[in-house]
Amino acid sequence: MKHLKIPDDLSKYKKSLEAKHRPDTTRIFICTTGCRALGAEEVCKAFKDEITKQSLAGKIEMVETGCQGLCTRAPVLTIEPLGIFYGRATETDVPEIISRTIQKGEVIDRLCYSEAGKRIPYVRDIPFYSKQKKIVLKNCGSIDPRNINEYILRDGYAAFAKVLTSMTQEKVIDEIKNSGLRGRGGAGYPTGIKWEAVRKVQGDIKYMVCNGDEGDPGAFMDRAVLEGDPHAVIEGMLIGAYAIGSQKGFIYVRAEYPIAVEHLKIAIEQAKSLGLLGNNILGSNFSFDLDIKMGAGAFVCGEETALIASIEGKRGMPRPRPPYPATSGIWGKPTNINNVETFANVPVIFLKGSEWYKAIGTESSKGTKIFALAGNVKNTGLVEVPMGTTLREIVFDIGGGIPGRKKFKAAQMGGPSGGCVPAQHLDLPIDYETVKEVGAIMGSGGLIVMDDSTSMVEIARYFMEFCQDESCGKCVPCRIGTKRMLDILTRITKGEGTKEDIGLLKELAEVTKTASLCGLGQTAANPVLSTIRYCLNEYEELIDKKGSQSSTQQTPVTQP
Amino acid sequence: MHKAVTIKKEGVPAVDLTKCRAILAKHTGATSADLIPILQQMQDAYGYLPQNTLEEITASMRIPLSKIYGVITFYSQFSLEPRGKHTIKVCTGTACHIKGAPDIKKKITEVLHIHEGETTKDYKFTYEPVACLGTCFLAPVMMINERYYGKLTTEKTEHILKSY
Numbered sequence: 001m002k003h004l005k006i007p008d009d010l011s012k013y014k015k016s017l018e019a020k021h022r023p024d025t026t027r028i029f030i031c032t033t034g035c036r037a038l039g040a041e042e043v044c045k046a047f048k049d050e051i052t053k054q055s056l057a058g059k060i061e062m063v064e065t066g067c068q069g070l071c072t073r074a075p076v077l078t079i080e081p082l083g084i085f086y087g088r089a090t091e092t093d094v095p096e097i098i099s100r101t102i103q104k105g106e107v108i109d110r111l112c113y114s115e116a117g118k119r120i121p122y123v124r125d126i127p128f129y130s131k132q133k134k135i136v137l138k139n140c141g142s143i144d145p146r147n148i149n150e151y152i153l154r155d156g157y158a159a160f161a162k163v164l165t166s167m168t169q170e171k172v173i174d175e176i177k178n179s180g181l182r183g184r185g186g187a188g189y190p191t192g193i194k195w196e197a198v199r200k201v202q203g204d205i206k207y208m209v210c211n212g213d214e215g216d217p218g219a220f221m222d223r224a225v226l227e228g229d230p231h232a233v234i235e236g237m238l239i240g241a242y243a244i245g246s247q248k249g250f251i252y253v254r255a256e257y258p259i260a261v262e263h264l265k266i267a268i269e270q271a272k273s274l275g276l277l278g279n280n281i282l283g284s285n286f287s288f289d290l291d292i293k294m295g296a297g298a299f300v301c302g303e304e305t306a307l308i309a310s311i312e313g314k315r316g317m318p319r320p321r322p323p324y325p326a327t328s329g330i331w332g333k334p335t336n337i338n339n340v341e342t343f344a345n346v347p348v349i350f351l352k353g354s355e356w357y358k359a360i361g362t363e364s365s366k367g368t369k370i371f372a373l374a375g376n377v378k379n380t381g382l383v384e385v386p387m388g389t390t391l392r393e394i395v396f397d398i399g400g401g402i403p404g405r406k407k408f409k410a411a412q413m414g415g416p417s418g419g420c421v422p423a424q425h426l427d428l429p430i431d432y433e434t435v436k437e438v439g440a441i442m443g444s445g446g447l448i449v450m451d452d453s454t455s456m457v458e459i460a461r462y463f464m465e466f467c468q469d470e471s472c473g474k475c476v477p478c479r480i481g482t483k484r485m486l487d488i489l490t491r492i493t494k495g496e497g498t499k500e501d502i503g504l505l506k507e508l509a510e511v512t513k514t515a516s517l518c519g520l521g522q523t524a525a526n527p528v529l530s531t532i533r534y535c536l537n538e539y540e541e542l543i544d545k546k547g548s549q550s551s552t553q554q555t556p557v558t559q560p
Numbered sequence: 561m562h563k564a565v566t567i568k569k570e571g572v573p574a575v576d577l578t579k580c581r582a583i584l585a586k587h588t589g590a591t592s593a594d595l596i597p598i599l600q601q602m603q604d605a606y607g608y609l610p611q612n613t614l615e616e617i618t619a620s621m622r623i624p625l626s627k628i629y630g631v632i633t634f635y636s637q638f639s640l641e642p643r644g645k646h647t648i649k650v651c652t653g654t655a656c657h658i659k660g661a662p663d664i665k666k667k668i669t670e671v672l673h674i675h676e677g678e679t680t681k682d683y684k685f686t687y688e689p690v691a692c693l694g695t696c697f698l699a700p701v702m703m704i705n706e707r708y709y710g711k712l713t714t715e716k717t718e719h720i721l722k723s724y
């Protein structure tokens with residue numbers, strides 16, 4: 001690979017890649033990340049074998065991509081330039097796809113996406129796709145994440161080159177501030193203000209950290225971004241590092257994400273050999289080095305001070321703030337921590353400008369948000385929509401509604417720190433503030449749909465069990481508060497609850513919320529409070545019926 | 561997250577330290593920040609963290625054994641006991657939970673006679689829960705070693721377990 005020495009080299013390199021591009025080649029984009037679980041690799045191999053057998057190399061090219069979003073149809077593939085989408089393909093379908101679809105342009109009905117009995121062969125017509133706005137996910141599912149050239153062909157690293165050659169640190173931060181970008185890791189803190197704080201702290205060593213711990217059960221957005229477009233995250237980190245004056249970065253990835261780690265390793269290697277990471281990048285006096293840190297299985301390590309402790313090789317226990325990481329982070333040095341999706345938003349802000357970015361979204365929340373849509377919904381998968389989209393649009397228009405003859409009951413947002421949004425709020429435009437008002441949080445983007453057969457008390461119990469198990473035990477309110485609340489919830493789901501239990505729960509919730517050391521304890525009671533707020537009748541029914549519902553404790557959560 | 565730890569001094573077979581020393585040799589000059597990566601590599605090499613490897617780490621990194629145990633017992637990934645040949649990770653995340661993960665867990669216990677966190681007597685399987693594998697669209701899901709099995713039913717689970 002060529003080593004880029006000056007910023008101009010990047011655009012020249014891109015031109016040389018464009019010259020090699022052959023528009024007449026049919027390209028088959030197949031997801032080999034999430035879809036691996038349902039045989040995508042075997043299908044891909046079958047295509048490659050067939051291409052060799054029929055000597056079609058040069059005419060047909062396989063592109064192994066990250067998540068294409070419509071995971072429910074896994075393994076999925078898109079055929080370009082035809083624009084055809086196929087799902088649930090197997091090895092045996094391969095010869096037919098080549099002979100009929102690619103060579104004759106015919107559509108194979110059984111592989112098409114269908115909705116309300118109608119087959120929809122073309123990507124552009126599938127509501128799941130046409131109703132989304134892909135900014136962060138624009139490359140995810142349409143490039144090979146293991147090939148930096150494909151990222152560069154999509155204007156990759158151009159934003160960074162622009163920043164490096166024509167912008168001061170202050171200007172970069174102003175641009176981010178003006179864009180209105182807020183952290184996607186849960187709390188929605190303005191990214192520009194965070195960067196500015198770290199920039200202003202004196203110190204020759206500063207760290208730039210990407211939080212890819214994604215421990216929130218039911219969330220897989222960060223996994224998809226890291227697997228499907230790792231360079232976007234690296235480029236975002238580079239721009240941030242330049243702005244705050246950092247030379248060293250870490251990406252902290254959850255232990256359960258082996259493919260993300262694999263793709264990140266490749267991406268970092270390739271960026272290094274092209275000269276986009278390392279010393280004196282593109283001939284400037286800016287240097288930046290990036291390492292991967294693998295988590296070891298602890299949810300609380302997603303909390304920033306715990307994450308710092310974990311990077312330092314310690315037990316991942318949070319500590320009180322202040323001092324904030326901005327002044328005292330890794331090894332006591334100024335440290336900036338952002339979420340994966342936050343970083344992935346950065347390049348496009350510089351490519352298209354903060355004014356363009358700002359025009360998307362609502363008054364208080366700009367840009368788009370990626371949601372991991374799961375649970376009792378037809379189209380489970382990954383969706384990106386502008387802030388301000390309603391829950392109804394996400395669940396029904398994009399998600400295709402509730403399977404079977406069941407009804408929508410609630411969506412759980414923000415995982416164990418969040419709450420449920422019931423049917424009466426389906427038309428609520430989703431942004432950081434509105435979601436909070438109704439008692440949930442935006443969180444990282446997990447959105448679990450529940451139908452009318454789901455027991456909300458059981459869901460509250462489930463989340464409390466999770467928090468209790470993941471509580472690091474350092475502070476008493478969280479350690480004991482979660483345990484006691486779990487005891488009560490378990491009692492209620494077993495049909496052994498009493499009338500007083502609800503009051504007791506609320507009281508415990510309040511104490512745990514106000515007295516806990518970190519976000520884990522402070523938010524652990526949210527699912528309880530939100531289910532009491534909207535589904536008090538379910539609690540009361542269980543308490544009144546005493547014993548008759550005892551089977552709901554472990555099984556079945558969703559009655560058949 | 562919190563594991564009951566029994567530190568058995570006697571009766572625990574000491575393992576051959578060749579692999580352990582090779583790993584430590586790759587990390588000369590390692591600081592405490594390298595402890596977790598070193599433990600991860602150790603566990604990859606031995607399948608768990610044998611007592612005598614920890615003693616080697618203590619000596620070579622000059623980190624007290626108590627600190628090392630502190631780290632090991634904090635993170636659910638680490639194991640101080642020998643593990644089965646195959647690791648079954650059953651997702652207990654939200655999406656899997658509402659789609660029937662509790663039934664899958666029951667089935668595993670029924671077929672293998674072990675509970676979460678345990679290893680079968682013949683060291684064939686270790687069974688552990690994990691909160692979300694990030695493949696919620698396949699719910700309910702389990703992973704055996706590096707392989708995912710999605711859209712599980714109790715019958716399918718039994719069939720899969722018996723195929724190993």
Ligand SMILES: Cc1cc2nc3c(=O)[nH]c(=O)nc-3n(C[C@H](O)[C@H](O)[C@H](O)COP(=O)(O)O)c2cc1C
Nearest residue numbers: 183184185211214215302303304338339342519520
């Ligand atoms: C218990 C707990 C778990 C968290 N887990 C994550 C996580 O997995 N990923 C993440 O980006 N932020 C997580 N956070 C939030 C981080 O502490 C931090 O606010 C975030 O990484 C900042 O990035 P942002 O400003 O880009 O959102 C967690 C917070 C708490 C309290």
Ligand code: FES
Nearest residue numbers: 653656693695696
């Ligand atoms: S909840 Fe099971 S894979 Fe996410």
